[in-house]
Amino acid sequence: MDRALALDGDRVRAVAWHPEHGRSGQVEEFSIAALPARLAEEPADTRWVWADAAELYPRLLRAGTRVSQAVDLRLTHQILRRARAASRSPMATAADSAWDAPPLPLDDPGAGETLFETAPAGSLDLAEIIAEHERQQHTLATLPDPHRGKLRLLCHAESIGGLIAQELNHAGVPFSAAHHDRQLRELLGDPGPWGGRPSRMEALCQQVRAALNSPQLNPDSPVELIRALRRAGLQVTSTRQWELEQLDHPAIAPLLEYKKLARLHSANGWTWLDTWVRDGRFRSDWVAGGVVTGRWASRGGGALQLPRQIRSAVRAEPGWSLVVADAAQLEPRVLAAMAADEAMAQACRGADLYQGLVDAGVIETRQQAKIAVLAAMYGSTSGEAGALLPRLARAYPRAMGVVESAARAGERGEQVTTWLGRTSPVPGQWWQDAQAGAQQPDSGREEERRARQAGRDWGRFTRNFVVQGTAAEWALCWLGDLRRRLSTIRDDEGAAPELVYFLHDEVMVHSPAGCADEVAEAVRAAARRAGELLFGRFPIEFALGVAVVDSYEKAK
DNA sequence: GCAGAGGGCGCC
DNA sequence: AAAAGGCGCCCTCTGC
Numbered sequence: 001m002d003r004a005l006a007l008d009g010d011r012v013r014a015v016a017w018h019p020e021h022g023r024s025g026q027v028e029e030f031s032i033a034a035l036p037a038r039l040a041e042e043p044a045d046t047r048w049v050w051a052d053a054a055e056l057y058p059r060l061l062r063a064g065t066r067v068s069q070a071v072d073l074r075l076t077h078q079i080l081r082r083a084r085a086a087s088r089s090p091m092a093t094a095a096d097s098a099w100d101a102p103p104l105p106l107d108d109p110g111a112g113e114t115l116f117e118t119a120p121a122g123s124l125d126l127a128e129i130i131a132e133h134e135r136q137q138h139t140l141a142t143l144p145d146p147h148r149g150k151l152r153l154l155c156h157a158e159s160i161g162g163l164i165a166q167e168l169n170h171a172g173v174p175f176s177a178a179h180h181d182r183q184l185r186e187l188l189g190d191p192g193p194w195g196g197r198p199s200r201m202e203a204l205c206q207q208v209r210a211a212l213n214s215p216q217l218n219p220d221s222p223v224e225l226i227r228a229l230r231r232a233g234l235q236v237t238s239t240r241q242w243e244l245e246q247l248d249h250p251a252i253a254p255l256l257e258y259k260k261l262a263r264l265h266s267a268n269g270w271t272w273l274d275t276w277v278r279d280g281r282f283r284s285d286w287v288a289g290g291v292v293t294g295r296w297a298s299r300g301g302g303a304l305q306l307p308r309q310i311r312s313a314v315r316a317e318p319g320w321s322l323v324v325a326d327a328a329q330l331e332p333r334v335l336a337a338m339a340a341d342e343a344m345a346q347a348c349r350g351a352d353l354y355q356g357l358v359d360a361g362v363i364e365t366r367q368q369a370k371i372a373v374l375a376a377m378y379g380s381t382s383g384e385a386g387a388l389l390p391r392l393a394r395a396y397p398r399a400m401g402v403v404e405s406a407a408r409a410g411e412r413g414e415q416v417t418t419w420l421g422r423t424s425p426v427p428g429q430w431w432q433d434a435q436a437g438a439q440q441p442d443s444g445r446e447e448e449r450r451a452r453q454a455g456r457d458w459g460r461f462t463r464n465f466v467v468q469g470t471a472a473e474w475a476l477c478w479l480g481d482l483r484r485r486l487s488t489i490r491d492d493e494g495a496a497p498e499l500v501y502f503l504h505d506e507v508m509v510h511s512p513a514g515c516a517d518e519v520a521e522a523v524r525a526a527a528r529r530a531g532e533l534l535f536g537r538f539p540i541e542f543a544l545g546v547a548v549v550d551s552y553e554k555a556k
Numbered sequence: 557g558c559a560g561a562g563g564g565c566g567c568c
Numbered sequence: 569a570a571a572a573g574g575c576g577c578c579c580t581c582t583g584c
Binding site: 222239306308468503505 | 564
Binding site: 218220221222223224242243246262263266267290291292293295297298299300301302303304331374377378379380381382383385386460461463464465467468504 | 569574581
């Protein structure tokens with residue numbers, strides 16, 4: 001049984017909704033404060049339906065209440081809306097005019113194509129929630145097989161992801177501010193007295209100024225820096241690390257060191273620590289489905305870019321462990337499975353796919369295998385990568401066929417879909433303009449070049465979209481199934497493990513030390529389940545690295 | 557004084 | 569030497 005919830009000020013309205021009979025029962029109304037108790041009365045298999053997990057779930061979590069499942073209408077809408085619009089998507093074959101009915105209440109009038117391009121819409125009332133849910137369920141129910149099953153799985157997993165994002169926000173990553181502070185002082189020196197440069201950075205800055213004979217130089221300004229370097233006789237076109245590394249000059253070593261520290265200072269220095277770390281937890285705002293490909297995003301704190309340099313400050317609490325797991329070479333494995341490429345799947349058997357390619361005699365060295373595989377998924381064609389691609393194409397024509405045809409579709413401006421049915425956006429106006437420009441009677445070589453370039457660029461995007469997006473689907477299923485398994489694990493004292501971090505193909509669980517091994521096994525079991533959910537009996541292995549550690553730095 | 561663009565770099 | 573997908577965030581600089 002579904003039960004829809006709507007928030008209206010500090011009141012909650014709820015009504016039961018049966019998937020086959022439509023709405024049923026009386027509308028109840030109660031205060032927001034009574035919601036946790038009301039949820040606790042409901043059978044555990046109730047599927048809640050709400051506009052958006054971010055609206056209600058944080059309050060429930062603060063009140064100590066968790067829900068096992070809840071349809072997130074916003075996330076589901078996002079998937080279905082774009083799928084419906086795509087000409088070659090599974091949705092296109094569904095005879096469903098209901099989905100064409102615009103504008104849906106979740107849409108902000110005048111907004112761009114995706115809901116995420118706009119500020120969060122206001123909350124929906126109960127009638128709107130029921131109507132939206134009915135439309136979504138109807139759309140899903142009328143799809144032909146196998147799209148129905150796949151898209152249902154995707155929407156379900158996405159909604160669970162919406163819950164998990166809020167649960168991660170609530171939990172936070174265990175983080176030792178004292179340890180981080182010690183590390184900052186070691187690397188950067190003492191913090192500047194009035195927000196100035198820390199002492200080691202200041203010393204390096206002076207060295208650079210002296211070596212370049214530019215006493216006023218601000219090394220944070222690329223314009224000033226290029227000017228000063230040129231004055232010193234160095235022909236530079238940018239201040240990028242790789243370009244500076246090529247130069248032979250006494251200013252370069254301290255400059256590179258300075259830039260490294262400046263990055264640490266601005267991105268994860270004391271200001272960051274004060275802003276994002278509180279009570280021993282680093283808290284960001286996770287955004288499930290925040291990226292077009294289905295990957296997650298984060299708002300604030302740079303949760304998805306936590307530098308390796310500072311990961312030693314991520315520490316389990318005393319008596320607890322971190323169970324850190326990452327999926328090895330997830331994207332090429334996903335590609336092998338979605339292409340049903342048995343030869344490539346054979347090379348995936350083992351912890352190291354790249355070595356698998358070497359052992360299969362496809363490519364000579366592991367390094368070359370890595371370059372070739374990344375090139376296949378990202379669409380690079382030049383240099384060493386380009387030269388290696390024909391080897392892959394000969395050995396694994398099915399897998400290469402999948403990414404090649406996705407690229408060709410993108411070059412034509414068409415949309416592509418992931419394995420479960422997430423659809424890529426249409427190229428923007430700039431792309432249409434470039435194509436139209438080359439069609440004009442007076443268009444010249446420059447216009448044609450631009451159109452071809454835009455086509456190739458979009459082809460690289462769609463090529464990567466199918467792989468990155470399907471990998472995100474695998475990871476979402478992995479995460480969702482792991483969450484279910486964790487809910488039954490406790491140590492001898494009744495303490496429960498909790499998910500605290502998710503990074504595309506990597507998860508972290510903060511677990512009582514006494515059940516950490518059980519958690520590690522759950523992580524492995526969830527990965528196997530994710531593979532089955534997506535690819536059924538197709539024999540593809542998703543190798544995991546799993547570590548039980550006290551600090552994140554020891555995980556890899 | 558603020559918004560947005562671009563450079564640069566961290567993560568996958 | 570630069571290349572090849574997806575991001576977020578900080579800094580500087582520009583333009584209003």
